[in-house]
Amino acid sequence: AATSPRLTVIGTGYLGATHAVCMAALGHQVLGVDVDAAKISRLASGEVPFFEPGLPELLVKALESGRLRFTTSFPEAADFGDVHFVCVGTPQRAGSFAADLSQVEAAVTALARDVRRRALVVGKSTVPVGTAARLAELIRSVAPAGDGVELAWNPEFLREGFAIDDTMQPDRLVFGVSSPWAEQRLREVFAPVIGQGSPVLVTDPQTAELVKVAANSFLATKISYINAMAEVCEAIGADVHDLAVALGLDARIGSRFLRPGLGFGGGCLPKDIRAFLHRAEELGVGHAVAFLRDVDEINHRRRARTVDLVRELAGGDLRGVRVAALGAAFKPDSDDIRDAPALDVANALHQLGARVRVFDPVAMDNARRAWPTLGYGQSTFDVASGADVVVLLTEWSQFREIDPEALGTVVGKRRIVDGRHALEPARWRAAGWEYRALGRP
Ligand code: UDX
Numbered sequence: 425a426a427t428s429p430r431l432t433v434i435g436t437g438y439l440g441a442t443h444a445v446c447m448a449a450l451g452h453q454v455l456g457v458d459v460d461a462a463k464i465s466r467l468a469s470g471e472v473p474f475f476e477p478g479l480p481e482l483l484v485k486a487l488e489s490g491r492l493r494f495t496t497s498f499p500e501a502a503d504f505g506d507v508h509f510v511c512v513g514t515p516q517r518a519g520s521f522a523a524d525l526s527q528v529e530a531a532v533t534a535l536a537r538d539v540r541r542r543a544l545v546v547g548k549s550t551v552p553v554g555t556a557a558r559l560a561e562l563i564r565s566v567a568p569a570g571d572g573v574e575l576a577w578n579p580e581f582l583r584e585g586f587a588i589d590d591t592m593q594p595d596r597l598v599f600g601v602s603s604p605w606a607e608q609r610l611r612e613v614f615a616p617v618i619g620q621g622s623p624v625l626v627t628d629p630q631t632a633e634l635v636k637v638a639a640n641s642f643l644a645t646k647i648s649y650i651n652a653m654a655e656v657c658e659a660i661g662a663d664v665h666d667l668a669v670a671l672g673l674d675a676r677i678g679s680r681f682l683r684p685g686l687g688f689g690g691g692c693l694p695k696d697i698r699a700f701l702h703r704a705e706e707l708g709v710g711h712a713v714a715f716l717r718d719v720d721e722i723n724h725r726r727r728a729r730t731v732d733l734v735r736e737l738a739g740g741d742l743r744g745v746r747v748a749a750l751g752a753a754f755k756p757d758s759d760d761i762r763d764a765p766a767l768d769v770a771n772a773l774h775q776l777g778a779r780v781r782v783f784d785p786v787a788m789d790n791a792r793r794a795w796p797t798l799g800y801g802q803s804t805f806d807v808a809s810g811a812d813v814v815v816l817l818t819e820w821s822q823f824r825e826i827d828p829e830a831l832g833t834v835v836g837k838r839r840i841v842d843g844r845h846a847l848e849p850a851r852w853r854a855a856g857w858e859y860r861a862l863g864r865p
Contacts (some may be wrong), residue, residue, distance in 0.1 A: 440511030598631020654863025664863030743777035751818025766817030
């Protein structure tokens with residue numbers, strides 16, 4: 425439609441690139457903006473700089489349609505857009521639990537300086553509650569259009585590996601707005617998504633910011649809850665796998681995010697719970713979320729426990745032990761190795777003297793770059809060849825489908841630690857493997 429707002433997406437990392445491509449696919453005119461010229465030129469030539477199923481094809485289509493372009497120019501973005509989405513990263517600050525907001529502040533300032541007409545700036549990045557209010561103040565003081573530029577918050581809940589579906593058909597849309605006009609603009613932008621049935625929750629910006637942080641904290645807590653039960657199971661010889669199935673069948677609990685194992689990693693859950701702890705303390709309500717410290721600690725103890733299991737299987741000493749590490753990404757269908765439990769475990773084994781060789785179907789380049797001291801191999805069978813212990817760290821489907829009999833012919837010893845409850849113990853034991861898993865007898 426002639427009145428449909430023109431969009432910019434500032435920050436073309438994981439979130440921003442996906443958002444820009446999907447918005448163009450929905451029919452909008454979109455300009456992607458980033459300070460990283462190399463990233464912009466790759467995207468402009470149709471190349472997605474990370475692994476996400478389906479996104480490369482959709483990017484090429486969007487470019488061909490003429491609805492998606494990329495630039496490094498903030499003045500161009502300010503001139504082009506009616507609605508500006510802010511999608512830059514908010515990593516953990518070095519030496520602190522706090523979120524580093526420098527990218528958000530820089531992006532908003534660079535944009536606002538040149539906004540000379542009525543516009544809506546929409547934050548999507550995960551931020552400490554209260555950030556929107558500060559940014560609104562910043563915009564008011566910097567933008568030539570002054571009060572004509574409004575700020576809203578629209579948190580993003582997409583999961584890596586499902587980024588397109590999660591953007592096109594989200595469980596919910598949360599609009600944190602300060603005026604009916606802002607709500608109306610957001611309804612126009614997301615009209616096709618709303619038409620597909622995604623519910624909209626309209627609230628104030630600070631509640632919208634909080635929804636995201638609270639949701640990720642809940643998910644992390646759910647994972648650590650079942651992993652805490654795994655610790656109890658280990659003490660009594662009970663089976664956390666069966667426990668999780670039984671708990672999950674209670675509809676009030678539900679089985680999702682109740683998978684026990686090596687725990688959570690990635691660019692979101694770990695840093696989000698820490699930033700929430702930090703922010704709650706600043707607000708004087710640290711006690712309210714103090715349990716998140718336990719959630720973080722339970723999560724890390726699973727990594728240490730996995731290392732212990734490998735050591736136990738190896739006979740108590742890891743020095744010189746050949747370990748085949750299957751998986752590097754923080755979860756399957758991703759090449760993301762940020763805070764990856766898999767690489768943490770592989771590195772700990774290496775530190776303890778094991779001769780570790782890692783294989784991952786897609787995260788190899790990222791892993792090599794970040795952890796150059798580890799050994800790497802070409803395939804499952806390559807790294808397993810001659811191994812004293814195999815340890816499964818990321819539950820890629822190709823690892824689930826390994827034939828224990830075939831793998832048994834190449835290893836030195838038939839011993840496996842299943843860090844993700846991805847394999848069938850009975851099948852592996854029948855093939856003569858010593859099988860160990862977290863929280864299982
Ligand atoms: C998460 C949130 O799900 C998403 O809504 C938010 O926008 C960003 O953070 P993502 O980081 O892509 O998404 O990964 P997710 O699929 O949530 O998995 C997080 C971690 O938890 C992974 O390391 C995964 O292996 C682990 N996990 C997940 C478990 O250990 N057990 C489970 O039952 C589920």
